[in-house]
Amino acid sequence: MIKTIVRKEFLATLRDGRLLTLGMALLVLFAGFFLASAYELQQLRAEKHSVGTTAKEQWNTQSVKNPHAAAHYGIYVFKQDTPVAALDPGLRPYTGQSLWMEPHKRNLTRFSPAADQVLAGRFGEASTSFVLTALLPLMIVALTFNSVSQERESGTLRMLHSLGVDAGQLLFGKLLGLMAAFFVVLAPALLLAAVILLGNFAFTLDDALRLLVLMLLLNLYYGIFAALAIAASAYFSTSRTTLFCLLAFWLVSVFIAPRLGAVGAEMLAPNPSASEFWREIKDDIEHGLEHDGDHEQRAKAFEAQLLAQYGVSRKEDLPVGFVSLSRQHNDAYSVKVHALHFDALRDNFIRQQHLSHLGSWLGPSLALRSLSMTLAGMDLAHQRHFEDAAEQYRQYFINLTEDWDRERSRGTERKAIGEEADWRSVADFSYQAPGIGFALRTAELDLLVLLLWLSLSIGMLSFSARRLAP
Amino acid sequence: MNAAIPVLTAQNLVVEYRQHRAVDNLNLQIPKGCVYALLGGNGAGKSTTISTFLTFNRPSSGQVLIEGESPHANAELVRAKLAYLPENVALYDVMSGLENLTYFCTLANIRLSNDQAHALLLDSGLQADAHQKRVAAYSKGMRQKVGLAIASAKQAKAMLLDEPTSGLDPSAANDFAQRIRAAADRGMAVLMATHDLFNAKQVADRIGIMKNGRLVEEFDAHTVQHDELEQKYLAHARGLA
Numbered sequence: 001m002i003k004t005i006v007r008k009e010f011l012a013t014l015r016d017g018r019l020l021t022l023g024m025a026l027l028v029l030f031a032g033f034f035l036a037s038a039y040e041l042q043q044l045r046a047e048k049h050s051v052g053t054t055a056k057e058q059w060n061t062q063s064v065k066n067p068h069a070a071a072h073y074g075i076y077v078f079k080q081d082t083p084v085a086a087l088d089p090g091l092r093p094y095t096g097q098s099l100w101m102e103p104h105k106r107n108l109t110r111f112s113p114a115a116d117q118v119l120a121g122r123f124g125e126a127s128t129s130f131v132l133t134a135l136l137p138l139m140i141v142a143l144t145f146n147s148v149s150q151e152r153e154s155g156t157l158r159m160l161h162s163l164g165v166d167a168g169q170l171l172f173g174k175l176l177g178l179m180a181a182f183f184v185v186l187a188p189a190l191l192l193a194a195v196i197l198l199g200n201f202a203f204t205l206d207d208a209l210r211l212l213v214l215m216l217l218l219n220l221y222y223g224i225f226a227a228l229a230i231a232a233s234a235y236f237s238t239s240r241t242t243l244f245c246l247l248a249f250w251l252v253s254v255f256i257a258p259r260l261g262a263v264g265a266e267m268l269a270p271n272p273s274a275s276e277f278w279r280e281i282k283d284d285i286e287h288g289l290e291h292d293g294d295h296e297q298r299a300k301a302f303e304a305q306l307l308a309q310y311g312v313s314r315k316e317d318l319p320v321g322f323v324s325l326s327r328q329h330n331d332a333y334s335v336k337v338h339a340l341h342f343d344a345l346r347d348n349f350i351r352q353q354h355l356s357h358l359g360s361w362l363g364p365s366l367a368l369r370s371l372s373m374t375l376a377g378m379d380l381a382h383q384r385h386f387e388d389a390a391e392q393y394r395q396y397f398i399n400l401t402e403d404w405d406r407e408r409s410r411g412t413e414r415k416a417i418g419e420e421a422d423w424r425s426v427a428d429f430s431y432q433a434p435g436i437g438f439a440l441r442t443a444e445l446d447l448l449v450l451l452l453w454l455s456l457s458i459g460m461l462s463f464s465a466r467r468l469a470p
Numbered sequence: 471m472n473a474a475i476p477v478l479t480a481q482n483l484v485v486e487y488r489q490h491r492a493v494d495n496l497n498l499q500i501p502k503g504c505v506y507a508l509l510g511g512n513g514a515g516k517s518t519t520i521s522t523f524l525t526f527n528r529p530s531s532g533q534v535l536i537e538g539e540s541p542h543a544n545a546e547l548v549r550a551k552l553a554y555l556p557e558n559v560a561l562y563d564v565m566s567g568l569e570n571l572t573y574f575c576t577l578a579n580i581r582l583s584n585d586q587a588h589a590l591l592l593d594s595g596l597q598a599d600a601h602q603k604r605v606a607a608y609s610k611g612m613r614q615k616v617g618l619a620i621a622s623a624k625q626a627k628a629m630l631l632d633e634p635t636s637g638l639d640p641s642a643a644n645d646f647a648q649r650i651r652a653a654a655d656r657g658m659a660v661l662m663a664t665h666d667l668f669n670a671k672q673v674a675d676r677i678g679i680m681k682n683g684r685l686v687e688e689f690d691a692h693t694v695q696h697d698e699l700e701q702k703y704l705a706h707a708r709g710l711a
Contacts, residue, residue: 006578008565015564112483162524163578164549470526 002169003175010175014184018287022139027324029135029335030189031128037085038196045201048078048097052429060424061293067408067418068327075101077429079109079386082377083201084210087193088129090378099387101394103401104331106338109387124264132218133369134254138226140182141246144229146239147174148468153239158470167234168465174230176463179223190215209436214375217447220454221368225250227457234464253363261359261366266350277345284337292333302329321409321416328402342387360449367449370410374443377433381442385434393429399427475538477551477628478523482532485518485683492518494683495532498661500628500676504662505650507670507691511681514668518665520630522663523661524554538629549578555620557633559613563606565598567616570605574624582623592620595645611642612665618649624702628659639658647673667703671696681706 013019055076062070077099085092096109148171151157160170197203197211229246236242272280288294293301303315306325315322353370360366373379401418408416438445474621480498480601484491504552508516520528524533525548533540541547551632561570568587575582591601596615605613605662614634621629631650635643643666649674654660664670672678674691686706689699 001577001579004573008562008573011569012562012564151560155556155558156562157560158526158556159554159560159574160577161526162554163550164545164550167578191522348597 001166001469002173005165005170005173006177006180009147009174010180011318013178013181016143018180019143020184022142026131026136026185027137027189027192030128030131031192033131034086034193037089037232038129038200041083041086041089041198042195045080049079051098052076052078056428059403059426061420062423064362064417064419067404067416067422068103069351070418070423071191071398072101073206074100074344075397075429076100077390077431079383080433080468082210082434083197083207083288085207086128086197086201087132087211087214088260088372088376088378089131089375090376091380091383092378095383099390101390101397102349103398104328104334106335106342109383118438124465129372130371131371133365134219136186136218136222136249137254137365140178140222141229141243143182144174144226145233145243145246146262148233149179150233150235152237152470157468161470166403167468168365169289171230171461171465171468175223175227179219182222182226183219183301201279206358206433206435210377210439213436213440214372216227216377217368217371217450220450221364224364224450224453224457225331225462227454231457231464234461234468240311241348249363254366257362258356258366258369259359260354260362261356264358268355269348269351271345271348273354277341281337281402284341285334289337289340289428295330298333299326299330302326316411317406318411320413321406323414324416327398328406331398331402335391339391342391345450346380346384353380354445355442357445360453363448364453368451369447371443371446371450374439375436376445377439379442381438382434385438386431389431390429401453402455410434412467476535477537478506478530478533478661479520479538480522483519483522483529483534484531484532484535485515485522485527493684494519494670495681496680496685497536498685500659500661502627502659503654503659504676505654505662505691506672507674507677508661508663508680509665509670509677509703510663511665513526513682515683516680518634519680520632520661522556523628523630524548524552545632551627553624553626553629553630554685555581555614555617555629556636556692557636558610559617561605561613561616564604566602566604567608567612571623572621574620578620578624581625586623587619590619590623591616595649596623601666609642611638611646614638614642614646618646618653622653626658627667628661629653631660631662631664633664634662635664643669644672649660658672667696667700671699679703680708 034223059073062073078097081089081092099109102105148157151160179304201207228249231244232245233239277383286295288298292298300418303322303326306318306322307315310318310320311351312318320324357366370379374381404418404422405416408418476499477502478498481491481598483498483671485493496515497504497521498506498519502707508519510516518527522529523536525545528542533542536547536551541552549652561567562573565573568584568591571587571591572582581631588601592598594615594643596612600608600612605616608616636647638646641677647669649661650660650662654675662670662674671691671694677689677691677694677699678685680689687702689702
């Protein structure tokens with residue numbers, strides 16, 4: 001019986017003028033936003049590659065100079081976005097796109113697109129994602145709000161009841177039929193996206209898997225909205241009441257819940273201001289962490305330990321460069337303090353993210369958006385993974401220059417020099433983004449929330465079926 | 471099946487909505503081949519009686535039976551033995567008459583070949599050129615014919631009609647009455663709620679007048695005169711009887 005209902009709902013929905021109109025509007029909207037997003041991503045990737053290559057070449061071609069002075073020239077590194085980011089740029093508009101690597105100090109990313117938009121950005125930020133996560137559920141609501149109430153109002157529900165049609169099979173058949181028709185209309189948009197992505201970006205297996213899982217989760221998300229809409233249509237006696245309630249739910253899920261979640265998270269786990277953050281790092285380096293002593297005490301202790309190690313009484317008599325060793329010692333402490341504060345800050349970001357999930361009790365959109373940006377590699381966890389890799393690289397090249405400085409000087413002299421061959425020997429920053437397993441582990445809570453909403457929507461559909469009366 | 475058991479029975483049937491008694495102690499028996507017309511004004515309880523046989527309502531007391539069994543105890547009885555035609559036969563406008571017939575029959579576990587479906591529609595009076603047209607373009611009479619085809623396909627024991635000729639032109643109403651009579655002659659029991667005295671007299675075997683939920687008068691349709699029926703009906707309607 002359910003197959004017959006699914007087939008009928010599929011055909012009837014496709015023949016319904018609303019679907020065609022909405023589908024065409026969706027295709028135009030999606031195509032416009034996706035082309036803009038894909039263009040923006042392509043521009044960004046090209047710019048990052050070009051600037052990264054130029055910056056490294058400038059590093060490589062430095063003149064003969066002291067290795068530490070060369071280190072202060074610095075290196076820029078960039079996070080390359082996955083092609084999936086064309087569908088969801090996630091936090092990109094708000095996080096920096098590049099990291100400036102320099103001695104003594106660990107920097108935050110800089111140059112966020114929100115502050116430095118390319119032309120396509122003016123088309124609207126995260127627009128493809130907005131179509132997928134906000135407008136498509138609205139389209140589902142528009143298609144399904146009267147799926148049962150219309151049958152009640154027209155009398156076909158009485159006909160079906162008189163034929164002994166099981167209400168559960170009727171509602172689940174409607175769900176499957178409507179979703180099938182919906183995907184037929186959605187297919188051209190997805191095909192267009194696939195063609196654009198494959199034509200313009202090199203796809204790895206991991207990218208493909210991420211895209212596939214994102215599509216699967218989007219389908220679940222649409223299924224949740226469709227199931228809730230059909231359940232509401234069966235529960236309420238009129239189409240008008242159903243539409244009102246579903247629009248309110250959509251509004252809360254898409255717009256209000258994420259904001260409430262964010263406001264709550266900010267209140268419960270506030271971030272330090274930028275000035276506070278940097279001042280605390282400076283203070284901790286200057287005054288030392290607990291039991292470490294202040295800068296002067298640590299410097300004296302290090303000098304004493306070094307003199308004892310080399311069996312000399314004056315630093316001028318050391319067989320290696322003291323200035324470089326002292327700097328490395330100070331930098332090591334700086335790295336420790338920076339790591340402590342950076343980890344605390346980023347742990348707080350994660351805490352805020354978890355707290356913002358309180359908004360997920362009001363609708364599934366927050367969890368889906370979070371999942372979407374994680375699968376696109378554009379979330380906090382992926383950003384942190386990149387920043388940690390960049391910090392490793394910073395320590396690598398700073399230590400390398402200090403090694404040259406130390407080995408090419410003695411005592412307190414500052415005569416060490418390096419040349420182009422040295423600069424060229426610094427390896428390029430080769431960042432390996434984490435795989436889909438990392439993304440799925442990161443998004444465990446969001447997955448759980450989405451599955452809970454799916455269970456709830458199926459439960460509500462079953463409940464409405466049990467009390468469905470003609 | 472014992473032929474003596476009526477196809478449709480209402481025994482001391484009472485149906486109440488909140489404080490309102492829609493059907494009040496109704497007793498009714500409709501044997502095989504009999505067309506029973508329930509006359510009465512709006513709110514008399516005719517449609518509620520039909521809805522109770524279809525299990526859209528539950529009796530507050532008393533019971534309805536289909537061939538001696540309660541549909542409220544066995545919902546399968548409705549699907550297997552009853553056919554229902556409301557005042558406006560509810561069909562899916564975006565589907566053709568043929569598709570509607572096939573869909574409803576499949577849900578009733580009746581598999582029809584394409585030829586059988588066309589034949590049923592033709593037998594019900596729907597012209598062949600209309601079979602593939604969307605129902606949105608159908609007149610009310612054409613919809614009634616698709617409804618009749620569904621009822622015929624079900625080979626139901628009884629047909630429940632709720633104001634079936636309301637809004638039909640005289641020719642279509644006459645055609646419809648003949649098809650109902652033919653169905654009864656083939657052995658179907660028919661319970662028909664109507665305002666239409668002429669139609670009731672034309673097609674029914676027995677006629678009952680309902681008022682305020684009660685069956686206040688019954689007639690043999692073959693012997694009662696139209697004028698007498700009209701006077702009685704109007705008298706009850708005006709509260710003079």
